[in-house]
Amino acid sequence: MKKTLVAALFLAGLPAVSPGQVVRPPELPPPLVDTLKQPTAELLRQTEQLQQQLAEQRLREQLATLATLPDPLQLPAVQDILTLSGEPLWREVEVEQGFRAIEREWLLLLTADEWQALLQRWPELAGYLQRQQPLPALQLTLVTLKVPAALDSASALAQQFSAELLRYSGRNHLYQPQQQASTAAPQAAAQSKASMCNWPVSLGMVDTDINTELPALAVQSGHFNLVARRFLPEQLAASYAHGTAVASLLAARDPAITPLLPQLTLYSAAAFYASNAVQQSASLEHLLTALDWLASQPLQVINLSLTGPDNPVLALLIQQLQARGLSLVAAAGNGGPAATPLYPAAYPGVIAVTAVAPDMTPYRWANQGDYIDFAAVGVRVAALTANGQVQPQSGTSLAAPVVSAAVACWRAAQPQLTHQQVYQLLMQQARDLGEPGKDPVTGHGVIEPPLETQL
Template sequence: MKKTLVAALFLAGLPAVSPGQVVRPPELPPPLVDTLKQPTGELLRQTEQLQQQLAEQRLREQLAALATLPDPLQLPAVQDILTLSGEPLWREVEVEQGFRAIEREWLLLLTADEWQALLQRWPDLAGYLQRQQPLPALQLTLVTLKVPAALDSASALAQQFSAELLRYSGRNHLYQPQQQAAATTPQTGTTARASMCEWPVSLGMVDTDINAELPALSPQTGQFRLVPQRFLPEQLAPSYAHGTAVASLLAARDPTITPLLPNLTLYSAAAFYASNAFQQSASLEHLLTALDWLASQPVQVINLSLTGPDNPVLALLIQQLQARGLSLVAAAGNGGPAAAPLYPAAYPGVIAVSAIDQQQQPYRWANRGNYVDFAALGVRIAALNANGQVQPQSGTSLAAPVVSAAVACWRAAQPDLSHQQVYERLMQQARDIGEPGKDPVTGYGVIEPPLEAQLN
């Protein structure tokens, strides 16, 4: 009973009594008197209950404090992108429908003659000219304008000039990879069951830089050849995470990863930079110049593990690439089942890829819609991070390369096949796991290696 009394006095904040010390008993508050009258077991129960209440209170306070911190995946409405030395390069801003763009920059995609005709009709356009650069492979000119705030909308531009101008123009929107952030520590993930094909294949992709210093992605390793080209300012720090992950699915030589294309020549166009430690972005301007370069390379398939808004300039360039017979494979997006279509996946003729897990269930964040063509494994996929660790990663970004690999194998085995003919073969190859026929969740079905093709 003595230990119980000392504990009760301690909890009440009363002074302890030394052995043999005679003191006058203090006046105990009624609740404590009642407590002391209770059996020892009841007192301990109430002490534990009090400790639990205090722990819960501390947890609520900690959660409340965390709630005040900025979401690392939610970029601020206005953000400056800086050089390695801290100088501002451009400013990202939030625009219509929650998308992002470079502040007050508008792009025109047209021929050199069309641009001169616009200048003759509206000489004021010359005052807004930021840059003018040729896209030699597509024989087009890309013009970047910096407009005043009063003209920074499609309706204002149409009123100032003409709605005709909008046929050529669109914001310098930002596009993002479609990949869930990797775990912070190495973990086990799923890998492809087999390679898609073993024969030599060429493939193009627009992404971040690739860390070619990693042994698993060294061009001297195995039969992997990397042809990189960067389309960002030299004074901007490179970002490696997303491109390295996608490249590792395609060609990594790692004991835990089965490469989709073990005999691959990869033409990598780096157009993404780090908006923060968790998010990468590519401006439409850099995306267009990257795609023009890929159009000049010996590739028939381009992987686009990225999404963003519909844009007249992007739509026009996609049409130009398709007219050259290129197959474009794009991530359907990680906006969720109720999200609006994302682009370029939702453009006609682009192969849109959703993601499923190993149990054949749709990825919970995958976009759905009539534009989805196929699905592939894309949840907790074993892939390399920028430091060379194998980590599980998820998203339609990881599913798109599976279909890109299948298309590249078809086009390598039968170079005379058109894009439409390859698409029809994919329809025959797909394993339908949803509603019969095409559905908005997995399209025509799942594409998985190895490619079961009749090549004779």
């Protein structure tokens, strides 16, 4: 009875509705969730906009800071090289075509009799004499002059003395290795699946010092023998990065690296010093003395993972080495496809090696040109750093040792072969890429281990 009364009272309070009339419920306020969505979305939009503005501001500040810092890969136009105690040894300067040289130093490469004849003809040359060194293996004399600024060009020397003098002379240019550290993850490093050959091989190289304190490069009879000599002033700090990387490709005993030459006797001539924290350089004077020493050793192949300008003195020495039957293998350079030829790779008879990636695509920074002879994998290659870490490294410097190893294997297996005969064997083994025949990108093709001895 009570429930009936309450219901009646409730119904009595409702408005009367005629038949067919639609009754609309009273409008309610919007749900609380919808009410909150609008200011929340606006707050998120404003927050994202503020974060983007802050990120852009930080980027501008970082770029402005970087713009004030020196590029480690770009050396200053003038730079003093100091001893360990801070005393200046020599001054590097930028010279013709953007190359570098020791300030106002010129080299003469000639016989002792020819030098004496020049002194008799132009006695004033004696006043410019800095050093006179015998190159006993090649039976030549290397003379270093320091000329006044007024004579510091080929044209000025020719005018003051004679164009004949230029036949013997050239600047004391600087040469650089052709290697770049990779930013790829360590697991991206590629390693050779096989050695080039498994018999005893001798090979020479001009490079930086090698860190033989590393277990992977410890001398071990029957596996890795090292004959090393340094051609730099004792008071100059040693550089180890590049030479250690190249030597590791040739002979390292490390799970991540398959050595190209597991029974190697390596003759290492250290001629590179640190121009800065990441750049190494070798003066032509030190290169020449290093090459003369290698010419006196029991080897037939020299690896030159370095490049620089054409120089009459270097060209003359290369000819002398070739006349002795030596095979010279050199990095083509990392100047890019449009770069001018680099030396010694571009000299006639020198085997110029470019780099490709493991998938056989050309290395994007490699030089190209008619002087390219062969290619080898030299991109993201597993190699040792100076402190013993295995990291991916790239450059034509890392490709050249592959071809050097192939040449050395052939010449060790068949010592009677000439350089040209070995070159023909390499042509037969090369994996041709692109259009058939030699091309300016990869030359005759890619050389890969193992050596095919049944050609």
